[in-house]
Amino acid sequence: MATAVVTGATGILGKEIVRELSEDSNRWRKVYALSRSKADQYPEHVEHAHLDLTSSARDMAKELQHIDPEYIFFSAYLANEDPDEATRINGEMLENFLESFVINRKERRLKRIVLVCGLKHYGVHLGNPKQPMEEDDPWIPEPPAPSNFYYRQQRSLQKFCTRHEIPWNVTYSNEVLGYAKGNFMNLATTIALYAAVHAEIGETLPFPGPEVGYTSFDCFTSSRLHAQFCNWVVHEPRARNQAFNTVNGDIESWQNLWPKFAEYFGLRVPADQFSGSAPDQSDKPMGDQAPITFVAAKMGLNAKEIKPNKLRQRIDLKRWSQRPEVQDTWKNLASRHGLDEDALDRATWDFAAFVLGRDFGLVANMNKARALGWTGYKDSWENFQEVFAELAEGKVIPPRT
Numbered sequence: 083m084a085t086a087v088v089t090g091a092t093g094i095l096g097k098e099i100v101r102e103l104s105e106d107s108n109r110w111r112k113v114y115a116l117s118r119s120k121a122d123q124y125p126e127h128v129e130h131a132h133l134d135l136t137s138s139a140r141d142m143a144k145e146l147q148h149i150d151p152e153y154i155f156f157s158a159y160l161a162n163e164d165p166d167e168a169t170r171i172n173g174e175m176l177e178n179f180l181e182s183f184v185i186n187r188k189e190r191r192l193k194r195i196v197l198v199c200g201l202k203h204y205g206v207h208l209g210n211p212k213q214p215m216e217e218d219d220p221w222i223p224e225p226p227a228p229s230n231f232y233y234r235q236q237r238s239l240q241k242f243c244t245r246h247e248i249p250w251n252v253t254y255s256n257e258v259l260g261y262a263k264g265n266f267m268n269l270a271t272t273i274a275l276y277a278a279v280h281a282e283i284g285e286t287l288p289f290p291g292p293e294v295g296y297t298s299f300d301c302f303t304s305s306r307l308h309a310q311f312c313n314w315v316v317h318e319p320r321a322r323n324q325a326f327n328t329v330n331g332d333i334e335s336w337q338n339l340w341p342k343f344a345e346y347f348g349l350r351v352p353a354d355q356f357s358g359s360a361p362d363q364s365d366k367p368m369g370d371q372a373p374i375t376f377v378a379a380k381m382g383l384n385a386k387e388i389k390p391n392k393l394r395q396r397i398d399l400k401r402w403s404q405r406p407e408v409q410d411t412w413k414n415l416a417s418r419h420g421l422d423e424d425a426l427d428r429a430t431w432d433f434a435a436f437v438l439g440r441d442f443g444l445v446a447n448m449n450k451a452r453a454l455g456w457t458g459y460k461d462s463w464e465n466f467q468e469v470f471a472e473l474a475e476g477k478v479i480p481p482r483t
């Protein structure tokens with residue numbers, strides 16, 4: 083039976099890794115859950131330890147003297163809007179954390195290190211990538227693209243693992259669906275808040291993004307399925323030293339999901355919702371160059387003819403959330419159902435705008451993992467419904483009527 087350490091243990095992805103390992107007690111004898119805050123009650127063989135990953139390797143080594151894991155799942159993340167700062171902070175967090183094992187002379191016990199990343203690896207935050215995204219696609223050159231913290235983390239991981247002969251894995255998730263208490267960085271929460279207010283003041287649920295995004299495909303990652311993937315990948319010898327897309331494996335689009343959301347919240351999609359002028363439009367440029375342009379020549383496309391992408395909202399979500407009638411409606415809802423009055427202010431509207439406002443779709447395939455025997459799968463609509471139910475139970479959104 084093995085021992086593991088999970089960083090980012092209170093995060094939307096890390097929390098589920100802790101849960102998955104703790105429930106699989108035939109394989110995992112001891113699980114150390116690390117974060118600055120402690121949010122969960124854990125079973126007996128899970129031990130929480132406080133750790134600030136922004137401290138030095140030496141300070142972390144002191145804090146971690148008592149732990150002796152064989153497997154590391156690195157799922158911590160510190161957001162920063164400046165790409166260079168995000169790269170420095172998240173790069174150093176991983177590098178210093180790994181180095182603390184060398185200081186404590188515990189690196190020799192390590193059998194596998196898993197680093198949790200996402201589809202921003204393919205530059206989806208900069209614009210349209212080559213699709214479907216596959217793990218062997220070339221990395222985007224930086225410069226001209228801005229620095230990508232996943233690249234620094236992956237390079238550092240591979241260097242460390244080569245030096246100490248430890249196998250590694252990296253996961254690439256997208257639009258994570260899960261529930262972490264008190265964590266509003268969650269697409270399902272934002273959509274549910276948007277729908278709950280609409281259900282209170284009207285009968286329709288307008289899609290806030292552009293028609294082109296609505297009619298394209300998107301892919302999602304269940305945080306639970308991702309955790310199961312992590313548990314599978316470290317036990318699959320053929321998967322050593324490889325990165326994997328980790329999405330649900332179904333085929334989904336907003337045109338398919340949005341009417342289901344509307345019905346779930348007692349609403350309908352407005353007829354002909356993309357015609358006419360947008361009620362509160364905002365356009366935000368993405369990268370100077372869409373990622374697909376870097377491989378255009380190989381694909382027989384003309385890079386010069388590919389326009390940079392934009393986030394196009396027909397209803398600017400942030401401004402919508404601050405409208406007085408929206409705020410008042412939410413406050414009434416919150417006091418009626420005992421919910422958080424500040425939920426609208428805490429919700430991550432910018433992240434929702436990034437997902438719903440894209441003027442392109444996103445498809446990552448699971449071929450590589452499937453070829454090695456991974457059979458995990460999740461229906462994304464079922465996934466949304468489960469998270470909505472958890473959010474209602476956790477008193478984040480009103481109960482379903």
Ligand SMILES: NC(=O)c1ccc[n+]([C@@H]2O[C@H](COP(=O)([O-])OP(=O)(O)OC[C@H]3O[C@@H](n4cnc5c(N)ncnc54)[C@H](OP(=O)(O)O)[C@@H]3O)[C@@H](O)[C@H]2O)c1
Nearest residue numbers: 090091092093094095117118119134135158159200255258
């Ligand atoms: N959420 C998504 O939709 C999504 C999609 C694709 C990829 N990803 C990637 O998945 C990875 C994990 O993200 P997530 O969404 O699960 O993150 P998250 O929910 O924001 O959680 C971040 C975790 O990191 C911990 N953390 C932050 N700063 C720390 C510090 N200085 N020291 C120790 N722990 C610290 C936090 O705990 P404390 O604050 O308690 O310390 C928390 O447990 C990231 O690389 C992210 O880019 C996420």
